[in-house]
Amino acid sequence: MRLTIIMPVYNERATLREIIRQVRAVALPDEMEKEILAVDDGSTDGSTEILADEAHSGDLRVLRHPTNLGKGAAIRTGITQATGDILIIQDADLEYDPCDYPSLVTPITRGEQAIVYGSRFSGSPHKMLFWHSLGNRLLTLTTNLLYGAVLSDMETCYKAFRADVVRGIPLRSRRFEFEPEITAKVLKRGHHILEVPISYRGRDFHQGKKITWRDAPIAFWTLLKYRFVD
DSSP states (O other): OEEEEEEEESSOHHHHHHHHHHHHHOOOGGGOEEEEEEEEESOOSSHHHHHHHHGGGSSEEEEEESSOOOHHHHHHHHHHHOOOSEEEEOOSSSSBOGGGHHHHHHHHHTTSOSEEEEETTSSSOEEOOHHHHHHHHHHHHHHHHHHOOOOSOTTOSOEEEEHHHHHTSOOOOOSTTHHHHHHHHHHHTTOOEEEEEOOEEOOOGGGTOOOOTTHHHHHHHHHHHHHHOO
16 A cells, blocks of 8 residues: 655745655654655745755655645645545645654554545644644534534644545645545544544744634634535
């Protein structure tokens, strides 16, 4: 089997080389092949040049949006171009640890699950700003109430999917509302989401964090909207 790591990149020069190094270093279970697929979402800070340099090694494929379209748009581009049997999303910062990949993909390779989320609130150490933690928990509670789920971390970046499952779902989000949209749509289709503990080291805004409180109302609206439309 092959794992495609979809990495949306927008102005992450400070961390980009290190996260690529970490992804390359991860040993996957059962001799899985690994494809790193970076989607440069109109970066202007030198990330484009770093990706071009790193791609010389041959294990990194780079796609580029000429202008910034948003994280959701970058992930959607990655989904359409991925060649893996399993897809996982990896932010280009250092908040998430690729060493958690085996925990995420093993239930899928064994045929036990089609979708696995990495939960930052399931017992592993995590560092998160208070307001982000509160917002995440409220959005997750809303997800559980609307869709009859029992999730602890709907907004996690670490989402692993069997490729054929996610490719059959129409996705429209362009920004951070990708997380509630994909979660709402897989739950509406009757898929069970398994959560596994992951580690997390959240960064502050001065370190480059991009999601803000303005994205929370959009996420709530997205959850509500897709409860009734597809």
